[in-house]
Amino acid sequence: MLVLGPLGFAAPWLLAALIALPVLWVILRAMPPAPRRIVFPGVALLAGLADRAPVATRTPWWLLLIRLAAVAALILAFAGPVWRPVVQAPADGPLLVVMDAGFAAAPDWAARQSRAEAALTQAAAAGRPAALLLADGRDGQGALAFRPGDAWLSGLRGAQPQPWATRLPGDPATALADAPQGALSTLWLTDGTDHANRAAWLAALNDRGPVTVVPPARPLRTLSLAGGETPSLTLHATDDAAPAVQAIGPDPQGIERALASLTPGDAVTRDGLRLRPVAIDLPPELRNRITRFQVEAEAHAGAVVLADDRVRRRKVALVGDPLAEGQQLLAQTHYLRQALAPTTDLVEGTLGDVLDTAPDVIVLADQVQLAETAELTNWVAQGGLLIRFAGPRMAGYDRLSDEPLLPVALRQGGRDIGGALSWGDPRGLAPFPEDGPFAGLAIPDDVTVRAQLMAQPAPDLAGKTLAALSDNTPLVTRDRLGQGQVVLIHVTANAEWSSLPLSGLFLQMMERLVATARLSPTDAAPQDRAQPFWTPEIVLDGFGRPSEAQGLSPVPAADLAQGPGPDRPAGIYAAGERRQALNAGGPFVLADWPGATVEAASTAPGRDLRGALLAAAVLLMALDAVGSAWLGRGRARGAAAATLMALMLLPGPRAQAQELDPQLMQAASEVALAYVVTGDARIDSASQQGLAGLSQALRSRTSVEPGAPIGVDLDRDDLSLLTFLYWPITEAQPAPGPRAYLRLNAFLRSGGMILFDTRDGDIAGVGGPDMSQALRRLAAPLDIPPLAPVPDDHVLTRTFYLLEDFPGRWQGNPVWVEAPTTTAQAEAGVPFRQLNDGVSPVVIGGNSWSEAWALDENGYAAYPIGQGWEGDRQREMAVRFGVNLIMYVLTGNYKSDQVHVPALLDRLATEERLAP
Template sequence: MWFLHSSLLWALPAALAPVLIHFISLRKARRVPFSDLRLLRAAYARSLPTSRLRRWLLLAARCAILAGLILAFARPVLRSDSSGVLAAAPGEESTRLVVLADVSYSMGYRPHGRTRLELAVGAAQKILRGLKPHDRVAALSFSDRIEKAGPAGRIEWSSDAAEAGAFLEELRPGFRTTDFIAALQPAYAFLRDSGPGRKAVLLLSDGAAHGWRREGAQEIRTAVSAYDPSVMLFGLRWDGPAGNAALTSAELLFGPSGAPGVSQDRPELQVRAWLAPGDGAGGLERELEVRLGEERVDLKRLRLTPGRETETAVRLSGERAWAWGLAGLQKDALAADDVFYYSFWLEPRPRILMVQGGPRSFETGRGGYFLKKLFADVRGGLLPYRAEMMDVVQARRARLSEYAAVVLFDFREFDREFVSSLDEYLRSGGGLWIIPGKTQDPSAWRGLDGTLPARVGMLDGVSSASGLRPERPLSESGSQRRLSWTELDLQNVSFRRRYVLDPHSDAQVWFRDGAGRPMLLQGRRGAGRVLLSAAALDLDWGNLALKPAFAPIADAALGYLTGFQARREPRMATLGAPLVRRWSEQEPLPASAVLRDPSGKRVPLQVMGRKVEYETDTPGIHRLELAGSAEPEFTAVNLDHSSRESDLRPTGRPPWNGLRVDASDEDFMRALYGRELRDPLLAGVLLLLALEVFLANASGALRRAGILGLCGFLWFCRPVEAQEGDKFVWSQLRYDGNWDPYPSAPAEILGYVSQVTSVLPSPQRRSLTLADPLLFSSPFLVMAGTQALDTLGDDELTRLRAYLTSGGFLWIEDVSGLKTGAFDRWVRRTLHLVFPDSDLRPLAAGHVVHKTFFLMRDLGGRVAVSKSLEGVDWGGRTVVLYSRNDVLGAWAKDALGKPLFDCVPGGEAQRADAKKLALNIVMYALTSNYKSDAVHQPFLLEKMRSGTAP
């Protein structure tokens, strides 16, 4: 505690004067013979404990009065960082203040119209305006690093507070995360070298716990090497919870190597969303939109659980080398983390030519039937190949070089011309798989003698041994399946007939049957690869086509023939990390490379050392355009979610002095300069004087009455509970049915109200029923509906009438878009029951609601059903307002912030009128008939003549 006139403290011993006088006045009682009874009674009364207590209280009160007077004239000043020692106030010294502005993406949180960064800068401006001319200010912005340090690009003192304020006004939330230590370290180091004086650091941040990385809020003394306890640290204190939902990741799933049931040509995008703990007790529903390229592929509602990640999968479509796009969650107060971008490169699927021997090859139970199901399943195809079915006549005209592999099956004999084409195809590097047919003549194999990896013998009958025995690991066969042969129950495969195969010396056996005879072999023909099966796939030859091993064996065979590895590379990066594109020695280098960022800006890149490298500072899809490439390469850049920047829960025990955002200057000056206690001390002296007079002169009965009166006064002066203060609360009526058709509309309206008026809306919407105790604490109530509700009971009708006649306002919105719908009939019937003496009538063009804020000439909405508003009047005001043009629907937006519906027939002009009407209705509920006063008439007439609106 400091004293502005510390020399007066030498007079403090004078406060003991009443004690000295008390002891001096103590005299020994004299002996008086035959004293009267009055003296005896007085002596007895003075000896009672209550009398002794009163004398000591008088003595203490008199000492306290003198001490209070002396301290009051010494002018004590109490500071929050005071050590409790009495000292003289320091001389006039300047203040050195460093302002740290957090520009991480969490500062873009916009609960009602303005971001937290805008509110924080406004709080700082009030502090800067209160500084003295000789005070010095330095300002810098930070995220997980120092972004910009002062007007000159480094930490230095501004010429004045106005220059620092101008620097802060230009700041906008970025896309990086928060690290308090990264900002506090240079700030304390700068102040350490700034010389003597009063020093302070002002942290303009949301104060969330995610800003402390490894150190933690309570370890600032050790984490900041230049920490000085004499430097006062200030931070902002935010009111209310900050709920938030975010998209955290996206992954592409494939079959057969991905999730079961997911096809190769129609992969699924698995999206993960996260909801902040405590944001909605039972969870919240949000709309999720997924786009593939520029095309919307799905729009669904996602149920989010507080504190947990929620997964959902969306089926993608289309044959493309690049799968890129975005997943967007319904926009909330922090919109930056509601979008997640994805990009994957997919190895193009090879083309396979399936050549059958006859038209009956695809009959049920035949080998062609089962082969066709591998590529044309209801799920889109089990194997990652594009198969084309042809007969031998069509195959003669086909260009075999365009296919990665050819499969011959169910042949009775082999066409010589086609065999010649196959041989040339194989020598040039193609792949061939030959599967016998049901009625194939053994002599027909002779035409392929130079191509086959084995000599084909006669048909063999039923084998007593069943099962398949692999000779080659699955990992070496070309299959991309994450399993092994032992998982496929090969022992249950059986064959009724087979061709006897005599492998050539250079052939390799893949499978043998239970008796050890070859069933599938591989060989070479020039640069090509050949596979030969010993048995047909028809059911009367065996059961392989019915077993789970069939698809993996076919996948392995085609993978061996084509060299296809089903490679898929996620091309996604975290914002801030450099993106690097490397070219292998086998890849040709592009002559030039140009990067096009999400905003469309093109940046030429230089290829050095067979690579290009570039920085990313904006989330979105980045396109790398290479000379000679028909299609650019796509990279998705997303926000960094590793530090939980989306979790806006505040620091538990922050190391700073908290400042109220709306009273930052008052709190800052009080904490920095202290609070003078002269007036409270003088008030205390007055109370002690009254107590002294009361104890010295009042009788016992009067003293008791005074004590009871003082207790009663203090009880009546106790603090009372506030309801919502001066904030406007959007309350919406909840009922059984579709009571909330547009969940995003209230937040959009409240943001608009905050932007264009001085009304301060509450960020949280309130939903209640007619039986809710909060009904009479909610003067503004909205009801939206599309269908008829159940008839209200007598108690509900009574409460609704009591609410409306006691000052409440009800806005009913018919969102059905129908001229005469079930909801409209229910509204008219119910309002007649509530107000049998007041009818629902169209409001006149001169009604106050049409000019409360904007001068309305046309009524907007999603549709144009009615040309006028309707209402119920009671007590000189409109207590119920009924609109039928779906005004709320005009406010509804999707996850990307775009309108969900077109406004018909007037388009965007009709939407603008809807926004004006919604604001007028809110302002009418707050001000009633205020704008109808005569003082406003000249102003309104002038606006009407000029064609403008306030």
């Protein structure tokens, strides 16, 4: 290929024909030949006559230019011009495709797969051996295998990005040891970030041959959690955009959705990145329901921050007796307030007042004989955490053995260890048990206890002791009551009995105790990073979607501190009563590529100019015909030129039309319903029968007259002529290829709808296996907007029938559609919310609608639903939902506009009355 600046030519030898243009100019100038002057006396009789159709003696210069330009355009077109071509040095050696497979590669993963597939296919056609390196850190440290390029396609299509940063093998020399002879050409599909061993791999590949780097097409944005007394988020981005951060968690009905939208602050530039702080300024009730934070419109694990104990703020209630004015600094509540205020939301007042605020933790500072004991007992039994501190009042209470809500039985009167009338010295603290909530905390040498409230000896006293003094007398005890727990600290919360409240250890101990709220203490296990293992509970995939951890082993604490990796994906890890989030996002470093050819990401490479030049040549020829006709001034010639020009400008038939499936062409004219062929004969038969039954209902009840349903092979068929696609989900269904996903995304963007039916409505939500994982696997590469359950005022509930539920063969399960924008507001006087202008591109549910719509060859229901009248009514409601769905696809949200009709009629009536 010849490259001249941004222009390249696939057949540059044809440009030699441009040399003939000057010769052609001379030839055209010589035609017609110059006339010779011959003296003929009879010509005098023609003097004074005007020639109505003169013939030019020479071709005008402007007509010559048009003809030469047309010829030049044809020559350039046949030379194969390409604007900004992808210049690849001719190579016959091996090919290595390196794909960064960390979370940063997830946003345009389908495009990366398509580019890698094209390169491997071309290598296979040229007979070049090829190797595929997925840089996800899971490959062994051995040598890469070089095989025919098409041998890697199946593995490439099934590959997925991982919820950790890209990882390359450690030693490039070992990995490339089996590379065949010849210059090694490398195509590196990078995610744009720097990572370990990248520089060493780049140097090694540059030494072996040319390296072409394909940068990401989209800017990268990650989210990280900044710790401290007030946890906050930080948005890291390569561009100036400031997308909102969605706080996601279950709503009061238990449905996971966006509970709030957080706005990033002003940006600060650091190392080429734009950093924006995101404050978590939410009420405690809302904040404690949040399970994760996610950058809006970003679908990768780095844009997700999972919420753990560092994010959730417990509501803590303090109950104590206020001291006289001027002595507030001596009160126990003052020390507790200073310890808990940075990490919790405090409420103070009487016990009756704070119980009404529904706190997570109640702290009683030397309180006995409370009037609200019954209400407090019920609150603890329902899951509350009660923390009590000893003091002079509790020690002097004469019925201390009858005091309820104590974890252990106590002796009346306190123990004076280091007072003026005691013989002993103040006691220090014994090391904390490794299986308790204080495991791993360092005990300062200056923390001593001078007095304490003693526990009665009992066989189970050791099991209830969380902390003890150096003489093994209990300092902190705990017991379970119903779903909650009661904790007693056997000293005061001020410095009257010990120096513990004056130390930083007191803050750490209170933070650990508060973090155990709403958790069962009987399941206690090692819970600090100093403990050996953490168990994964929830993990993310590369696209940032959470799921339950399956088949993963406990992770050593030392490995957990290193961040996400192949054996420890991003997720929530548990150690006893504590939950630790391992998040993939955070600051990153942009990569540089010395010695490599980096493709421009801002423009589409390889734009073919052949069609534009051919069109220009045709237009110039038409202008030449018009110009010649004008010079000739003949009606016949002018009409012929005009006709020729019209024929040349008419659009020709599209070549692709001959390649379309006749069924698809018929579907465009008949509005036929289509379904995805899964390969399961029973499921495909149910889909065909179901859409046939729904088509029959549409023909009999509406003005829509659909044709026969058609099955669609996503890897082969064109979807541009379809409007509605029913996709039943099966576990064994293979994922379509990258080109199929490109067609599916184009189908969704052009107004089409896909109804995903997981068909698991009979087992979803009751602990049985469902199709959620299969749905995530199949729909991951699709450009699906944020979803939400169908609200009561959605257009889908009233498109044709008024519906409150959307049953199929099963019922009672939520149906998901595109979520309304957070800024959508209802107008005054309009009873329905104005949703997004258009149709939801996807509808997701599990009610097995095709089986509810299905009719056999005799016109009877093919599958049973329920029993008796209830089953018949459920089938009728399923058919009505199908009618609403198809009418919604075909007509959009016009029903929402009907609410304006009364106002328009009133306005017209008013204008008629005011008219003269």
